[in-house]
Amino acid sequence: MERTYIKDIEPEKEITISGWIERIRNPKSMIFIVLRDITGVVQVTIDKSTQPEITEKLSNVIANSVITLRGVAHLSEYVKMGGIEFIPSDVTIDSVAEALPITKEASLDQRLNYRWIDLRDNAKNLIFRVNTTLEKGLRDYMIETGAIEIHTPKITVQSSEGGSEVFKLDYFGQPAYLTQSPQLYKQMAMASGFDKVFEIGDYFRAESSFTNRHATEFIGFDFEISHITSHHDIMDYLEGALRRALSDVKQKHEKELQEVYNVTIDIPECDFPRIPFDEALSIVEKEYGYKGSKEDFDPESEKYICQYVKEKYNSDFVYITEYPFEARAFYSMKCEDNPRLCKSFDLLWKGIEITSGAQREHRYDVLKAQIAEKGINPEVMNDYLEFFKYGCPTHGGVGLGIARMLAKLLNLPTIKEAVYIFRGPNRITP
Amino acid sequence: MERTYIKDIEPEKEITISGWIERIRNPKSMIFIVLRDITGVVQVTIDKSTQPEITEKLSNVIANSVITLRGVAHLSEYVKMGGIEFIPSDVTIDSVAEALPITKEASLDQRLNYRWIDLRDNAKNLIFRVNTTLEKGLRDYMIETGAIEIHTPKITVQSSEGGSEVFKLDYFGQPAYLTQSPQLYKQMAMASGFDKVFEIGDYFRAESSFTNRHATEFIGFDFEISHITSHHDIMDYLEGALRRALSDVKQKHEKELQEVYNVTIDIPECDFPRIPFDEALSIVEKEYGYKGSKEDFDPESEKYICQYVKEKYNSDFVYITEYPFEARAFYSMKCEDNPRLCKSFDLLWKGIEITSGAQREHRYDVLKAQIAEKGINPEVMNDYLEFFKYGCPTHGGVGLGIARMLAKLLNLPTIKEAVYIFRGPNRITP
Numbered sequence: 001m002e003r004t005y006i007k008d009i010e011p012e013k014e015i016t017i018s019g020w021i022e023r024i025r026n027p028k029s030m031i032f033i034v035l036r037d038i039t040g041v042v043q044v045t046i047d048k049s050t051q052p053e054i055t056e057k058l059s060n061v062i063a064n065s066v067i068t069l070r071g072v073a074h075l076s077e078y079v080k081m082g083g084i085e086f087i088p089s090d091v092t093i094d095s096v097a098e099a100l101p102i103t104k105e106a107s108l109d110q111r112l113n114y115r116w117i118d119l120r121d122n123a124k125n126l127i128f129r130v131n132t133t134l135e136k137g138l139r140d141y142m143i144e145t146g147a148i149e150i151h152t153p154k155i156t157v158q159s160s161e162g163g164s165e166v167f168k169l170d171y172f173g174q175p176a177y178l179t180q181s182p183q184l185y186k187q188m189a190m191a192s193g194f195d196k197v198f199e200i201g202d203y204f205r206a207e208s209s210f211t212n213r214h215a216t217e218f219i220g221f222d223f224e225i226s227h228i229t230s231h232h233d234i235m236d237y238l239e240g241a242l243r244r245a246l247s248d249v250k251q252k253h254e255k256e257l258q259e260v261y262n263v264t265i266d267i268p269e270c271d272f273p274r275i276p277f278d279e280a281l282s283i284v285e286k287e288y289g290y291k292g293s294k295e296d297f298d299p300e301s302e303k304y305i306c307q308y309v310k311e312k313y314n315s316d317f318v319y320i321t322e323y324p325f326e327a328r329a330f331y332s333m334k335c336e337d338n339p340r341l342c343k344s345f346d347l348l349w350k351g352i353e354i355t356s357g358a359q360r361e362h363r364y365d366v367l368k369a370q371i372a373e374k375g376i377n378p379e380v381m382n383d384y385l386e387f388f389k390y391g392c393p394t395h396g397g398v399g400l401g402i403a404r405m406l407a408k409l410l411n412l413p414t415i416k417e418a419v420y421i422f423r424g425p426n427r428i429t430p
Numbered sequence: 431m432e433r434t435y436i437k438d439i440e441p442e443k444e445i446t447i448s449g450w451i452e453r454i455r456n457p458k459s460m461i462f463i464v465l466r467d468i469t470g471v472v473q474v475t476i477d478k479s480t481q482p483e484i485t486e487k488l489s490n491v492i493a494n495s496v497i498t499l500r501g502v503a504h505l506s507e508y509v510k511m512g513g514i515e516f517i518p519s520d521v522t523i524d525s526v527a528e529a530l531p532i533t534k535e536a537s538l539d540q541r542l543n544y545r546w547i548d549l550r551d552n553a554k555n556l557i558f559r560v561n562t563t564l565e566k567g568l569r570d571y572m573i574e575t576g577a578i579e580i581h582t583p584k585i586t587v588q589s590s591e592g593g594s595e596v597f598k599l600d601y602f603g604q605p606a607y608l609t610q611s612p613q614l615y616k617q618m619a620m621a622s623g624f625d626k627v628f629e630i631g632d633y634f635r636a637e638s639s640f641t642n643r644h645a646t647e648f649i650g651f652d653f654e655i656s657h658i659t660s661h662h663d664i665m666d667y668l669e670g671a672l673r674r675a676l677s678d679v680k681q682k683h684e685k686e687l688q689e690v691y692n693v694t695i696d697i698p699e700c701d702f703p704r705i706p707f708d709e710a711l712s713i714v715e716k717e718y719g720y721k722g723s724k725e726d727f728d729p730e731s732e733k734y735i736c737q738y739v740k741e742k743y744n745s746d747f748v749y750i751t752e753y754p755f756e757a758r759a760f761y762s763m764k765c766e767d768n769p770r771l772c773k774s775f776d777l778l779w780k781g782i783e784i785t786s787g788a789q790r791e792h793r794y795d796v797l798k799a800q801i802a803e804k805g806i807n808p809e810v811m812n813d814y815l816e817f818f819k820y821g822c823p824t825h826g827g828v829g830l831g832i833a834r835m836l837a838k839l840l841n842l843p844t845i846k847e848a849v850y851i852f853r854g855p856n857r858i859t860p
Binding site for chain 1: 433435448449450451466467468494495496498524525526527528530531545546547549550551555558559561562565566569573576577578579580581582583584585586587597598599600601602604606608615618619621622623624625631632634636638646647649656657792793813816817818819820821822823824849850851853855856858859860
């Protein structure tokens, strides 16, 4: 393969380029093609009188067909596109397209039906190039600080947290379920002495939600670390990972993100502020006259506290810490000085929650009592409880939905645009 | 968290260390502990007469309990373990272990029942540290050469290749299936103009196999690249990725792999040899007097040809190329000069096949004819065929099972040892 990418074209060299016909004009004496590959576009010019063979080959080719060209690029002051035009000496027709079944103006649902056509421009593939950089940044930070990447099983006999919104499948005649999160298995890694682990994996939620933030299948980033002193160690680690990943995205895609999505990436200079739940409620009430729920942080309160932190600290991020135990999962560790609260936190970004985390209760007896307190059937949790019986370090971690973060980063109207192929209650194709 | 890893301990500094009690001896006047964390072991010595409080705290603590110690390490010529002993001034008991339900000598099945205990030594977590490096090497190579990381859906309405060994699930009242491979969706990315994509993801196979090489849930590494001239471009790209990943593993883990698993990593100096299928059969017959199947390459032939290539080229790797179309999937592109054969290959490593790949047929009409030729119900393939109707570049790729490769790399007797948590027809816990 001696193909040259369009962005790497140098004039006056014989090269091979391949790509998609974005536009083709066929006036009397010339053929003009705008050829696109993943790196850019170039104008191709064919003089019909001197190149009858190429002209013949291109005679029934329309836009969206794929071709490979051998030839030479010349500088040309008449060409807008990068100031060069490509003069082919040979052409291969790789694929002749039929007329497209959708236009750029098609509805989201129509576009998702023909997702492979919908994705065919560089604004769309930019989303996935950014996602690649984002995930690489998260992984690199984890691996460079000694974490092990694990792959937890997605088929299990129990649901992660005793919840009911799980997909059921037939596993050689016995019932099994698709996991909603790696929670149980990343905690198991702590009991295995793996010290620090992370996973970017597929999770499944059989929830009949039709919002811009829900999918039945989604990619989660999770980590879990051992020998912590409190949930503040987890917040430190998460902050390090996010700073790294966002810096990498900024460095690699800043210009293109600005041009295509009018997006700038702001990484706060200060540490992400940490505000205890109770204090955050008071601030929202005092500063904005809004009385939120005392049980949990509602979306309105999230918006107000983010506004407050942006004004006061110039940070788009804020940790809300020590939520009421009642609002959190059974495995959250309670605060020693106030057992109404637990060592948990949410990370809010530009008005919405993007991550939840906590120090986990690692003591067998305490954990068992908390399962009872939450009214969960203890039998369902027996296998999980075993992990804590034979020695287990203090630990905690977070889970983060990649698509939600990406959609927020690029200001996309829905996570359906932030995933390669969306799955929802009434969307299972393509 | 101001914890120091055991490998980073410096003498005569006050530090905090955390870990697992590997051994504890409690003679008359002293307590001796071997403490282990993920980076190594250290001896801890407590003088009962001067430290009655610590002695009291440790009185009912047995091996496998987890503790945190504050104190100072001293050089000591009497201590074998790194020549230092740690003298604590304070201890926290993080978790008191019960006596373990299994020993090191337990059967594989028993060890899998208590996988989190089974994994508790550095020879075991080395497997997953190597896996982390291996996957990172593959990903880094892909990303540095411009590939986009995608996450394809795992829930679909059709099986990947018309096969029957799929798990069926209830998707909001309609039947759906878990994917066996990202084949259809990575080809879709080529029709989307993504140019090069890769994925490391979860796949599922409802096959009732009880071998050392099969699992019902497994992690696959897949890539697919566009605008190729032939399957040789794919072999070049795969070779680049494998060389990179194996070099990274060698650089990071060489010493430990040698010590723990008696394994050296040999990366051939020559290009991986490429031998056409027909020629490989002749070589095996001529050199070893073995007549293999003319339809496909059997395990015996694989062993012989690997032996031949090792002797002749000093390579542990060999590509067998241009298999009969009859032995390969419907989407393999046939050779122009001999339509009995197709532009496919297997990569063999130390006697076994670890990867399959091919240039795919990207022309709608030809692909449709090949589906008919293979006797596959064309209706099942209609959605897939749509990908090729509106322009699609030449393309091809490979799929590789990570656990099989890792088991081969470390000479593990079964892939059950090479995956964090194994899933088989009668193994769905923990």
